[in-house]
Amino acid sequence: MTIAERIISSKVGKEVHSDEFVMARVDLVLANDITAPLAIKEFQKMGAKKVFDGSKIVLVPDHYTPCKDVQSAENVRLMREFAREQGVIFYEIGRGGIEHTLLPDEGLVLPGDLVVGADSHTCTYGALSSFATGVGSTDAAFAMAFGEIWLRVPKTMRFIYYGALQPFVEGKDLILYTIGKIGVDGARYKAMEFCGEVISKLSMADRFTMANMAIEAGGKTGLIPVDEITIDYLKRRAKREYPIIELGDADEIMEIDCSQIEPQVACPFSPANVKPVKELTHIRIDQVVIGSCTNGRLEDFRRAARILKGKKVHPDVRLIVIPATQRIWEESLKEGLLEIFSSAGAVVSPPTCGPCLGGHMGVLGKGERAVATTNRNFPGRMGHKDSEVYLANPSVAAASAIKGRIAHPEEVI
Amino acid sequence: MKIRGRAITVGDNIDTDQIIPAVYLTSTDPAELAKHCLEGYDEEFPSKIKEGDILVAGKTSAAVHPVSTLLGR
Numbered sequence: 001m002t003i004a005e006r007i008i009s010s011k012v013g014k015e016v017h018s019d020e021f022v023m024a025r026v027d028l029v030l031a032n033d034i035t036a037p038l039a040i041k042e043f044q045k046m047g048a049k050k051v052f053d054g055s056k057i058v059l060v061p062d063h064y065t066p067c068k069d070v071q072s073a074e075n076v077r078l079m080r081e082f083a084r085e086q087g088v089i090f091y092e093i094g095r096g097g098i099e100h101t102l103l104p105d106e107g108l109v110l111p112g113d114l115v116v117g118a119d120s121h122t123c124t125y126g127a128l129s130s131f132a133t134g135v136g137s138t139d140a141a142f143a144m145a146f147g148e149i150w151l152r153v154p155k156t157m158r159f160i161y162y163g164a165l166q167p168f169v170e171g172k173d174l175i176l177y178t179i180g181k182i183g184v185d186g187a188r189y190k191a192m193e194f195c196g197e198v199i200s201k202l203s204m205a206d207r208f209t210m211a212n213m214a215i216e217a218g219g220k221t222g223l224i225p226v227d228e229i230t231i232d233y234l235k236r237r238a239k240r241e242y243p244i245i246e247l248g249d250a251d252e253i254m255e256i257d258c259s260q261i262e263p264q265v266a267c268p269f270s271p272a273n274v275k276p277v278k279e280l281t282h283i284r285i286d287q288v289v290i291g292s293c294t295n296g297r298l299e300d301f302r303r304a305a306r307i308l309k310g311k312k313v314h315p316d317v318r319l320i321v322i323p324a325t326q327r328i329w330e331e332s333l334k335e336g337l338l339e340i341f342s343s344a345g346a347v348v349s350p351p352t353c354g355p356c357l358g359g360h361m362g363v364l365g366k367g368e369r370a371v372a373t374t375n376r377n378f379p380g381r382m383g384h385k386d387s388e389v390y391l392a393n394p395s396v397a398a399a400s401a402i403k404g405r406i407a408h409p410e411e412v413i
Numbered sequence: 414m415k416i417r418g419r420a421i422t423v424g425d426n427i428d429t430d431q432i433i434p435a436v437y438l439t440s441t442d443p444a445e446l447a448k449h450c451l452e453g454y455d456e457e458f459p460s461k462i463k464e465g466d467i468l469v470a471g472k473t474s475a476a477v478h479p480v481s482t483l484l485g486r
Contacts, residue, residue: 034438038481041441064439071439120429136480184426185472270426357435378430380453385434 002156002249003223004191007131011114018155018251026056027113027130029143032099033061035118037075038137040082043144052147054087058108060099061091063353068360088144097325097351100124100212100293105325107237111226111245116140116149120215121293121375126222127204127211128230129245131191133221154220157190158250161198163259168409170303171206172295172373172393174198175213176264178256180274188218195225195247198258204233205299212294213375216271263408265371266391269379277396280406284316287370288401289382290394291322291349292356295373298328298335300394305337307398307409308344314404319346320362326351346401358383371400418467423454425471432479446482 001009002018009015011024031039036059043051051057059079064072083090089108096102100121103109109125115132116122118140125132135149143149159178174194179186192214199207207224214222224230226245234242262276290296290304301323313319321341323329329351332338338348355362356374364370364383370390372382377389390406399407429435431453433446440446451458462468468483 034435038441069439075439075441188472357430357438359435359438363436376428376430378428378453380434380436381430383436385453385456 002191002251003129003193003225003245003247004131004154004156004221006248007112007114007245008151008153010112016153018153020153021150022153023148023150024114026116026143026147026149028108028115029057029140030099030103030115030117030119030122031059031137031140032063032119033065033072033075033079034063035137035140036079039118039141039144040078042138042141046141046145048145051086051088051144055089056147057088057144058103059083059088059090060096060102061093062096062098062351063357064359065093065352066350093350095326097328098293098296098353101296101324101328104128104208105237105327107234107239110234110238110240110242111230112243116143121212123214123219123221124208124212124293126214127207127224129223129226131221131223134215152189154189154191155251156193156249157187157252158193158195158254160196160253160255161194161258162196162255163198163257165198165258166262168263168393168395169258169261170393170395171202171209173261173264174258175210176266176271176274176391177261179213179217179272180264180266182217184216184270184272185218187214189220192217192219192222193224193247193250194222199224200227203299204229205297208297209294213271216375263393263396265396265406266377268377268388268390271375271377271391277392277406277408280390281408283390283406284369285371285400285405286317286368287362287364288317288319288397289322289355289362289370289372289374290320290397291324292353292374293324294375295394296322296324296328298331300373301328301332301337302335304394304398305340307395307412308402309340311344311402311412313345313401316404317401318362319344319401320349320355321346322349322352322354324351355382357381371397371406373397416467418465420467420469421462422469423451427454427470429479433482441481443481443484450482
């Protein structure tokens with residue numbers, strides 16, 4: 001059996017296989033300030049009175065927070081009231097952050113869990129061997145009421161990464177390269193699995209980055225088996241027991257030689273439009289964003305700070321740095337990273353999804369171009385429909401901010 | 414079941430940002446969302462369609478906000 005089949009079987013109560021339609025118990029339901037208001041309205045519309053288990057439902061205001069206007073404030077007010085009334089977990093700003101970084105860091109997601117979130121990047125927790133997937137607000141409302149979700153058990157597509165990594169090649173480059181190879185629907189409705197000697201040496205931060213972008217290849221989730229690195233990450237976090245999830249069967253296997261991979265950039269307007277950074281160094285930019293649920297972790301800011309230390313952001317470029325959670329913001333402060341960014345001429349934002357979706361805190365104007373460590377570069381994603389987003393890792397983003405154009409980190413270090 | 418109407422085709426990979434640009438997602442009202450239906454695909458799209466039209470898309474993905482957007486028309 002595959003990892004996906006094993007986890008889903010344990011939530012159905014009998015052995016199930018790929019392509020079967022099942023009702024499965026969920027361990028955690030998530031919604032944010034875009035999707036929770038819809039889910040809450042659906043919850044009320046279906047006549048539900050009480051959530052199935054308040055300790056298994058998390059509401060995180062993160063997209064338009066700190067609230068950018070009256071409408072977003074009303075949405076979060078609705079979430080806050082629902083959370084109070086139903087006794088579900090709610091993370092206030094200043095104590096929370098971006099949902100997909102926050103939940104695993106708070107120990108709310110563990111290996112073997114089945115997690116549904118009303119946000120497409122819920123697949124991030126697959127890095128902990130949790131079957132985690134995005135659902136619509138209506139499905140989230142159903143799960144909040146009944147503690148169950150309907151699923152078609154996905155087939156499994158395994159990616160084995162081998163070879164020595166070149167300098168400045170990070171989890172982001174591995175996943176961008178993979179999406180570039182298979183396309184935006186290359187893993188449609190499949191559980192992706194990332195493994196091999198390269199993955200077994202990757203930090204949890206890099207693993208989360210990879211799992212986060214499984215959806216950009218159409219993946220249902222992005223799974224990484226449990227090993228010493230996972231166990232070490234969970235040591236200070238897990239408040240429950242969890243199973244050690246090991247590799248099982250796979251329906252398809254693809255091997256990727258990493259020794260040939262240079263830092264990658266996904267060009268407009270698709271995460272699959274991937275090129276090596278060296279082919280793009282002529283492209284001038286207006287803005288750089290380092291943050292998001294893809295690359296907003298402490299390790300990411302350490303990498304960016306290493307490039308930016310003692311340097312200045314190019315006069316024509318705005319650099320926006322967004323630690324994903326309050327804890328990461330604080331740790332970045334204590335390590336002196338925020339001072340490095342500020343001295344370089346960057347603005348350091350409170351945790352928010354903000355510019356990634358063109359929401360606020362760094363929206364692009366007509367014809368403007370950004371390098372971002374985020375996950376999507378569709379038309380108009382970060383603002384004006386004639387603006388452009390190039391997706392890259394934090395080291396490339398930092399180097400580009402200094403150069404005023406897309407740059408390889410080697411050029412500035 | 415037979416459905417008759419003018420068919421409008423939009424091709425593959427019509428992602429959620431094309432169906433309803435994220436900047437409008439502070440609203441949950443289908444009628445309000447519908448004013449920006451497929452604006453990310455074609456800015457003029459909302460003015461090009463009328464009630465009873467049939468939208469034909471290829472391989473794609475959608476969440477609830479996009480569905481509400483389409484229902485609002």
